[in-house]
Amino acid sequence: MTSSAPKDPTTALTNPFEARKAKLKGVIAQGGNPYAYTFPRDARAGDLQARYADLAPGTETQDKVAVAGRIMSMRNNGMFMDLMDASGKVQIFCHKDTMSEAELAKLDNFDLGDVIGVKGTIRRTPRGELSVRATSVEMLTKSLQPLPEKYHGLTDIEQRYRQRYVDLIVNEDSRNTLRKRSEIVSAIRTYLQSVWGGVEVETPMLHPLVGGAAAKPFVTYHNTLDANFYLRIAPELYLKRLIVGGFADCVFEINRNFRNEGISPRHNPEFTMVELYKTYTDVNDMMDLTEGLVQYVAKNVFNKDEFEVGGHVVNVSGKWARKSMCALVQEKTGIDFMAIHDAGEARAAVKKLGVHVEPNAKWGECVAAVFEEKVEDTLIQPIHVTDFPLDISPLAKPHRNNPRLTERSESFMRGWEVANMFTELNDPADQRARFEEQVKAREAGNEEAAMYDEDYVTALEYGLPPTGGWGMGVDRLCIILTGSANIRDVINFPTLKPIKKAEERTSSYDTSRSFAAKPAAVAAAHSQNGDWQTLDDDARRFIIVVNEKIDNMGRVLNAAAHAMAGLVGQTAAGEDFAWVEYKDADGSVHPSISHYPTIILKGKNSNQLAKVRAEALAAGIPCVDFTDDMTLGKSKEQVASLATKKGEAVNYMALALFGDTPKLRAITGKLSLYK
């Protein structure tokens, strides 16, 4: 008998990884290759199950097959193995009647998870299990990592997402769901091409301007162009440029969008969107498209029209209901917003319902707020919600019968929006006005408002033919059709927080460095003091971070003021400040008010302030702190007190920082406003 793994219980072979490495050597000693080049496979497990479905129990055949796959289970010392490949499983039967001593010895080096090749004949065991009666077996790829427990599988949700490959090996549900996703995307593509004549295109992911939807973007930087880009939040404006160019009558794109917002069971920062634009169609045709597409996918991928999800049964067949947003709101609340023409009146009506809107909310924003709060969740069966208010639809064409509304609809299922569509706005003057509205909103602090895209308006000036546009969240459709609980279940590699190593977690920044040593060149480059009127208010800012744990307001103010005074008085950032002189009607001058805003944030505790401080110093951002030592007696005692402390012993009360807004945001972004 050729050598197999050492059988010495005193070695470290109880460590599964070491045991497997020993067996890997055993494979080599037997003349095998633990990482083989190939194997002449001629059948797949699932195909065999189908082909021999009618083979009676206890039947032996002479049909020779060569199969390959991963060992998922071993019984009776390897006499029975379950072999899994992408198509399914088949049992391998290793018996001395048909295998030589040398072949049987190879089993000693097999473990769960190994990829092996098997040649043999087809049989069905008396107990009814389709099997390959092996004549030879061969290691193809040794697996060094042990598989999760066979009965419960891998249930740790984090690990399932982080190590999707393990999840896929052991969890059939995960495999099925993610494969269905592929089929759904494929069916969408086929439908849009064959039924709507769509031409698939790709448009930029890196956008110089944010537009096409309302969402916070990711920002990135191109070195040689020395320019910021935004990962796209929507492809819309580029797709319509293609329509303007006459590239095709119908274009569509299936691709990722990126939105810098929360993560939830329904939201992943990068998600897949399909958008389509077709000339000489309008919002009504697009509603047909939603229905047709969902029904096509349901039939071709699932061959059914009822789907269980989230405790509901959703039936996608037939003609879907179409109701206006205002009508639905009225059904649920009794309020007829169409009869309300004044925004103030609308806000009052909204308030009465206990729904929150901004104090200056427009009429359309009020309607939308009530709709979202009171109606959305109830839209379980497929429905098209039509006639969206103009106030919330900056890219949709005004309704042909009512200027307060647009030709925009959204399709809902199981209480979720799954598609959004409209008759595209193609009047450049109107589009220009809508952009201006968005810019105003942006200036008022709405980070989700679109940016002014002059070139897009120019494109409209060349003429966008009458066009219908449509977009759908692919992940959400997948969730509904596969009955999944979480968007992460339908994404192969969902976005997760990166794992930090222990040493990275503890602050390793050099806090002994003084920012007064800031290079003069940098300071000079920013030296624009004086012409504050030309400076962007948002470009830089002061930030004060106070320790939330301090409950004495006097102390908080004292600490903040100390830190701020120090920052302004002593830092090399001096030339970056900009001071404004105000004058009142009496002629009295109010000088030296900072052009840049001062934001007051709160930190949970001293530790968090220490972290912010360390990060700021590491980034070269001026930062002055105030610790509790500085409240004891006179300066001399204070200096002595702090001199005895290090690390967490230092109790921070407040920090003052000054610098470029984006850099500060990166450091203080997770802190909330101090109120």
Add this chain to the structure above:
RNA sequence: GACCGUGUAGCUCAAUCGGUAGAGCAACUGACUUUUAAUCAGUAGGUCGUGGGUUCAAGUCCCACCGCGGUCACCA
């Protein structure tokens, strides 16, 4: 971001009032040649997420931090 929960062997999970960390599967040694989560006998395997604190004594109590999940908020 807020609140609630959670983290113990490779995997799935226990551990009562604060008092010697256990089991099944996987692994290892052996028995067994028609099993189906195979079975039987034995062996080994632990920084109880990390760091502090309280205590004679901490997986358990306190504090901080890290990760994950759920709910809420924003959004598709």
